[in-house]
Amino acid sequence: EDQVTQSPEALRLQEGESSSLNCSYTVSGLRGLFWYRQDPGKGPEFLFTLYSAGEEKEKERLKATLTKKESFLHITAPKPEDSATYLCAVKKRVNSGGYQKVTFGIGTKLQVIP
Amino acid sequence: ETGVTQSPTHLIKTRGQQVTLRCSSQSGHNTVSWYQQALGQGPQFIFQYYREEENGRGNFPPRFSGLQFPNYSSELNVNALELDDSALYLCASSLGFEGKGQYGYTFGSGTRLTVV
Numbered sequence A: 001e002d003q004v005t006q007s008p009e010a011l012r013l014q015e016g017e018s019s020s021l022n023c024s025y026t027v028s029g030l031r032g033l034f035w036y037r038q039d040p041g042k043g044p045e046f047l048f049t050l051y052s053a054g055e056e057k058e059k060e061r062l063k064a065t066l067t068k069k070e071s072f073l074h075i076t077a078p079k080p081e082d083s084a085t086y087l088c089a090v091k092k093r094v095n096s097g098g099y100q101k102v103t104f105g106i107g108t109k110l111q112v113i114p
Numbered sequence B: 001e002t003g004v005t006q007s008p009t010h011l012i013k014t015r016g017q018q019v020t021l022r023c024s025s026q027s028g029h030n031t032v033s034w035y036q037q038a039l040g041q042g043p044q045f046i047f048q049y050y051r052e053e054e055n056g057r058g059n060f061p062p063r064f065s066g067l068q069f070p071n072y073s074s075e076l077n078v079n080a081l082e083l084d085d086s087a088l089y090l091c092a093s094s095l096g097f098e099g100k101g102q103y104g105y106t107f108g109s110g111t112r113l114t115v116v
Helices: none
Strands: A003-007 A010-014 A019-026 A030-038 A045-050 A056-059 A062-066 A070-075 A084-093 A100-104 A108-113 B005-007 B010-013 B019-024 B031-037 B044-050 B053-057 B064-068 B074-078 B087-094 B111-115
Touching: A003 A084, A003 A100, A010 A019, A019 A030, A019 A084, A030 A062, A030 A070, A045 A056, A045 A062, A070 A084, A100 B044, B005 B087, B010 B019, B019 B087, B019 B111, B031 B074, B044 B064, B074 B087
Parallel strands: A010 A108, B010 B111
Antiparallel strands: A003 A019, A019 A070, A030 A045, A030 A084, A056 A062, A062 A070, A084 A100, A084 A108, B005 B019, B019 B074, B031 B044, B031 B087, B044 B053, B064 B074, B087 B111
16 A cells, blocks of 8 residues: 655754655655645645656755655755645556546644744 | 635535535646545545546545536535545646646645534
8 A cells, every 4th residue: 555654743943954854655656756835724835746766856945855765855944934734745657547646645744933 | 827726715514414615727737636634634635537537536435526627627526424524625736637747736725624
């Protein structure tokens, strides 16, 4: 069964204190790994898609990396506005009809303190 | 370019009732997926519609059903509501069922359903 495990469940950082969030996954036939940001009461906001081991993507203070078993979201010098829940999701192709199943982790709740 | 819009934003229903949630997909997107997100959990996949046909379904009972219209908007219907159906229901649209492209799957802000 496909599994996505995110750690830690919650993380509290001082402003400027860099850290990393982890997403480990077990899925056969990975077709992509997503990172999303979700603010309370809102829908997830797309950050990155990674497709193959060794791939890296950056956006402002965020950098996502991918290996064959896990992905990391590195946050450099975070600011209070980076406070949110960060969700990881994996997708795999399920049938010949093209349907691709997306499985989410429960997320890491990040709080950045001024 | 408009994003994904969902209606209503909040809804309170009584156990046993039926509910319909609506989603307008982002302009140019032809695929819609629906997710259920319980408090403190990640989104759980319900089903996906591509060109008006369901082409994938998660582990949800048949009382969860959907439609996609020619303009690619979509509805989620839930019959015989149970207390455990209380959750944030999210709609996500994409161009093609693979969710490729610069923005992957684009989510709406969701409908908060409370069943009492």
